[in-house]
Amino acid sequence: MTIGGIAIGVATLFALLALSSGIEGALEREIGGLGAHILLLPIGCPYTMTLSLMQGADTAEFIPQEAVPQVRATDNVRATVPVVVGKAKVNGKLTSIYGTTEDIFLTKDWRTNDLSGAIVGSDVATKLKLKPGDRLSLDLYAEESVTVTTILDATGGRDDTFVFIPLAVAQKVLALEGKLSGILVQTTNLSKVTGTRYTLAKIPGVQAVPPSEVFDTLIGLFDSVKQTLILITGIAIVVGVLTTMNTMTMAVYERKREIGLLRALGSTRREVFRLFVSESVLVSLAGGVVGLALGYAASFLLPRTSGFGIQATPHFKLAYVGICLLVAVAVGTLSAIYPAMMAARTQPIRALREL
């Protein structure tokens, strides 16, 4: 029961550390993976818009396509990537489609420069059993057909879940002619990004947001959730301390005769104290190891999203194992101090007589 109590606390901590790290990494990767220095989004909540763009979800607000030439003409703009995203039936299955132009090749490290047909993410290709040369039928508000030109290598990111197609085709299928979900902008000189952002923000119907700002805000939101989880983990650990303290106190009472005998045979108070502390630390370490195994399993069973719709794989680090085992040792030591002091104060003869 003691091992179980400690294991729950350590498991929660380990899963929390691994999942948090995974979610933070995924957010960084996904937002960085947009390949933009500035995001041009429709007027509205920039975080929702950014997430929709990353997830390929439908949105109600759009940028007029006429904004594209104005963006291209802006000083310090190197690449302008118009994007429209949404869900459509691809070979009969609802899939995220990503309509764009060949400008996207300036922001992606793909081994193709051909957007005459469909570039398919690895997850979609596996799900729909696609290979280069296959025909794709796209259907929502209009029906279109394109040929698969490339299957992308797995990235572990959002690109794996998209079908990239020419902008005009996507707009037709989604009935969004003349409308864009967003524009990704790359700048020539990064030191002038702020100035460029304010210039672009003057375009009507558009807001200019640096991805780093979105990332910081989303991480900030996630941190507040994480702090609540840390508090819950802290409570689980305190419960572990109290359970271990109770077990050790009971052990001192139950083993009073043994303690009395050890003292009679010449154990010092310090040795008796050390005996109980080391036993408690050993029990706690065992709980820690069980907790690590449980936490490892739990991190795969728990929901792996940050609430932002981003898939995240738990990220395990050796340091987390160290932190969890240190916490277990601390639990063992803290919870043993009072019972071990009780044991050390035992009067040998009184202890032997009582039993």
Add this chain to the structure above:
Amino acid sequence: MRIHLDGVWKAYGEGPGQFWALRDAHLEVSSQDFLAIIGPSGSGKSTLLHVMGCLDLPTRGELFIDGEPATKKNDRELSHVRRNRIGFIFQQYYLNESMTALQNVLLPLELGKVKDRKRKAEEALDWVDLSTKRGSFPSELSGGEQQRVAIARALANGPEIVLADEPTGSLDSENGKKILETLIGLNREQKVGLVIVTHDAKVAACGTRRIEVRDGRIS
């Protein structure tokens, strides 16, 4: 080794319920002595033994170990005396039930981190004729055998004085006789001082010195 009690008083409890178990006890015991302490139950014999063995300290008066006052010694020094210079034998044996005979005998040697402890423990068991029972647990041994394991445990560290609190009290007469012979052999052959608390007149008669304790006073 010399244990000296100078006007020792020992009280248990406080206030109106306070009980004086020892009153103005004067006594001196050296290595090689064989002292028998007799007296009725509750007279203070065991308390006297516990004070002599540094298991309990006097409330008043002084206990001297080789001329040094025990009340001036710290816990580590008193533990050292109990571990290395004195052997204890109790009426209830107080063996650890989860340990074999050999492990029980090894216990004080491990506490003292004594070198070559397994050999020493085996020798102690040989001396009490229990070399064939070294792997047996206390529950597998008779009362007499358990008391012999306790004697081996008391002997293992090579004590200068053994303090035995009614060592034959829980045994039948035949086993009691064997234990007594073992203890007398210990005193005569190994030249270990022996203090036995007993209310058996036959056991007391074996001692080279005898004292009686009544109402906490030595007479």
